[in-house]
Amino acid sequence: MTLKSLLKQGTKLMQDPRVLKALQDPRVMKAVSKGFEIKGKVQQHFDQSVESLANNLNLATKAEVRDLKRTIRKLERELSKKGAA
DSSP: OOHHHHHHHHHHHHTOHHHHHHHTSHHHHHHHHHHHHHHHHHHHHHHHHHHHHHHHTTOOOHHHHHHHHHHHHHHHHHHHHHHHO
């Protein structure tokens, strides 16, 4: 299934009165909320596991690369200021 067809089906589903009625039920909303909460916890655990593995293998993590890029940009700005002065 393509993303376009999934979005089309999702839109069609959201227009169904039965779905709208179910979404108004506090129990359903609580279950949906709990699902998102669990997804977030799983993602956080996965990210921590990947970071730990990267550290054990002496690989740079995404956060470390981002920090290095920031530092490089900062140093480049400082060099360009000193070169202009």
